[in-house]
Amino acid sequence: MSATSTGDHAAATGQSFTPDERRITLIGLMIVFLLSALDQTIVSTAMPRIVSQLHGLNLYSWVTTAYLLSSTVMVPIYGKLSDLYGRKSILLTGVAIFTFGSVLCGAAGEFGGLFGGGMVQLIVFRAIQGLGGGALFTSAFAIIADIFPPRERGRFGGLFGAMFGVASVLGPLIGGFFTQLHTVHLGGLEIAGWRWIFYVNLPLSLLALFMIVVKMPALTHRIPGKIDFAGAALIVITFVPLLLALSWGGRDYGWSSPRIVTLLSISVVGFLAFIAVEAKVSHPILSLRLFANRTFTTANVASFIVSMAFMGVVTFLPLYMQLGAGATPSQSGLTMMPLMVGLIGASTVSGLMVSRFGVFKPILLGGQVVMLIGVVLLTLIHPGMSLWDLGWRMLVLGIGLGPAQSLFSLAVQNAVSPQEIGVATSTSQFFRQIGSTIGVAVFGSLLTLNLASAARALPPVAGHAQTMSLADLEKVAVSRAAAPGAKTMAASALDQASQGVITTAIRSVFGAGLIVLIGGVGVTLLIPAAKLRGRGPPEKIVEAAENALETAVPTGAAQPTA
Numbered sequence: 001m002s003a004t005s006t007g008d009h010a011a012a013t014g015q016s017f018t019p020d021e022r023r024i025t026l027i028g029l030m031i032v033f034l035l036s037a038l039d040q041t042i043v044s045t046a047m048p049r050i051v052s053q054l055h056g057l058n059l060y061s062w063v064t065t066a067y068l069l070s071s072t073v074m075v076p077i078y079g080k081l082s083d084l085y086g087r088k089s090i091l092l093t094g095v096a097i098f099t100f101g102s103v104l105c106g107a108a109g110e111f112g113g114l115f116g117g118g119m120v121q122l123i124v125f126r127a128i129q130g131l132g133g134g135a136l137f138t139s140a141f142a143i144i145a146d147i148f149p150p151r152e153r154g155r156f157g158g159l160f161g162a163m164f165g166v167a168s169v170l171g172p173l174i175g176g177f178f179t180q181l182h183t184v185h186l187g188g189l190e191i192a193g194w195r196w197i198f199y200v201n202l203p204l205s206l207l208a209l210f211m212i213v214v215k216m217p218a219l220t221h222r223i224p225g226k227i228d229f230a231g232a233a234l235i236v237i238t239f240v241p242l243l244l245a246l247s248w249g250g251r252d253y254g255w256s257s258p259r260i261v262t263l264l265s266i267s268v269v270g271f272l273a274f275i276a277v278e279a280k281v282s283h284p285i286l287s288l289r290l291f292a293n294r295t296f297t298t299a300n301v302a303s304f305i306v307s308m309a310f311m312g313v314v315t316f317l318p319l320y321m322q323l324g325a326g327a328t329p330s331q332s333g334l335t336m337m338p339l340m341v342g343l344i345g346a347s348t349v350s351g352l353m354v355s356r357f358g359v360f361k362p363i364l365l366g367g368q369v370v371m372l373i374g375v376v377l378l379t380l381i382h383p384g385m386s387l388w389d390l391g392w393r394m395l396v397l398g399i400g401l402g403p404a405q406s407l408f409s410l411a412v413q414n415a416v417s418p419q420e421i422g423v424a425t426s427t428s429q430f431f432r433q434i435g436s437t438i439g440v441a442v443f444g445s446l447l448t449l450n451l452a453s454a455a456r457a458l459p460p461v462a463g464h465a466q467t468m469s470l471a472d473l474e475k476v477a478v479s480r481a482a483a484p485g486a487k488t489m490a491a492s493a494l495d496q497a498s499q500g501v502i503t504t505a506i507r508s509v510f511g512a513g514l515i516v517l518i519g520g521v522g523v524t525l526l527i528p529a530a531k532l533r534g535r536g537p538p539e540k541i542v543e544a545a546e547n548a549l550e551t552a553v554p555t556g557a558a559q560p561t562a
Helices: 006-013 019-054 062-085 087-106 118-147 150-179 193-199 201-215 229-248 258-278 288-292 294-314 317-324 329-335 337-357 361-378 387-401 404-415 418-456 470-482 489-524 537-552
Strands: 184-186 189-191
Touching: 019 062, 019 087, 019 118, 019 150, 019 193, 019 201, 062 087, 062 118, 062 229, 062 418, 087 118, 087 193, 087 201, 118 150, 118 404, 118 418, 150 193, 150 329, 150 337, 150 404, 193 201, 229 258, 229 418, 288 294, 288 418, 294 361, 294 387, 294 404, 294 418, 294 489, 317 329, 317 387, 317 489, 329 337, 329 387, 337 361, 337 387, 337 404, 361 387, 361 404, 361 489, 404 418, 418 489
Parallel strands: none
Antiparallel strands: 184 189
8 A cells, every 4th residue: 555644644534633632632542541451450360359258159250251241242333333423422431331330340249139149240240341341442442543544553552552561560460459458448338458459440430531521632533324233233142142152161061061052053143144234234333345355354363363372371370370389369460570561562662663664564473473482481381380480481472462462453454444444443353352252261161171181190189089170270269368378178188289280281271372373373474564554754754855845846735744
């Protein structure tokens, strides 16, 4: 594609912005991005303590699943709505719903027997929170695409990737801190420490709402059309059963059980109906013709695979560190820091390189090669490995992940017209979230199988055959959270046997993640090596020469906006 100026981009989107407006918008979006990213990283560390107080160990995974379900299915819907009604109104709606959900989550268990108890309340409120959360990432990236041409987005994409890394560092630390915080008495109220992991969203949410309402300029870019209600409903019908089946399969129910088979069948029927509807409606929620664009298709598929591999690798690391290495929740959060430091640095540097050179594919491939090396290093873990030894391996993994944080979305946005930015951005985010969710589910099932297989090789404990599952590990984590300094005899026996079993099981998971990631590299190789639209540093020199020439010999032609 030929390069365009910022002025050309403004003409294409129908709106131009002053430098101050861009700066204020960026600050507001960074707050929104931090808000969403922080929520995704702060909860997992506190889950054992939450379950021990609200009870309902069998619902452990649902706290995360509920948020993922509601936020994921809403991503493509919000993308289309932002095209129809404007980014600002959709972002404002998302932040408001997210804030309301956060307040409810913090108060879970305080509503008597509503929904059946505290744990079920938390799950319902997390789903409400996810309904708003689905708008945050999508709207932020779409607004960036509205106000900056692709080549200039590189450095900002890197910046936002770095913000995600900051949230990923702060989240486990804050979560671990509040998890170990005793009950606080405030105005006659008793507030358990873990509740602050949700209440901490409130000041950021209020600041974000202020920035959006008062400071952010009006974002008038929108396209004519109407809501595709049938398409939106079919997205829900397709992906909610799919995500439920993946969450339950191999863990709560067998893959061939009637419940799982029924859910998967509903998902397949819903998907076929969705394709049929989207091929016929005049204003589809996801235009199928976008998939004829090779860059759009390959970048989204590669993002899906890489997200699946990454989440499958990192999701169970805190559980491994707390039970396999004997780390506290805070220590496990600190051990995740090298991963995020690598991600922050690599994301920032890759963004600057993209803006400087105007290409993304070599940088994206280079990051994935480093990521492959990081996963290979993690497959070499062994019982008794120190947290420092694990930390430097995670640093390598983080460096490899950095470029993928924003460059897949940038490739997709660069390949479509400004009128398709909202749908294209939301589709990219949708593929990433579906990949992450499937990665957690599939690798969780694989970990369960590996735990059972490894535990069968152990000698009997206390006269009973040794068995172990992911649920057993969660029980030990919860018992530790409930009584950090004490262990029952059964828990001690299981704890002593667990280190070698966990190491063996998670090493196999890393090996599977490596295979999946190799597939992601293969698909990335198929992405066309396009130049990014917009001006880079070399073109600014040309622009300066053109301006000097026009000053000397006026032509009456309009000069491009800087």
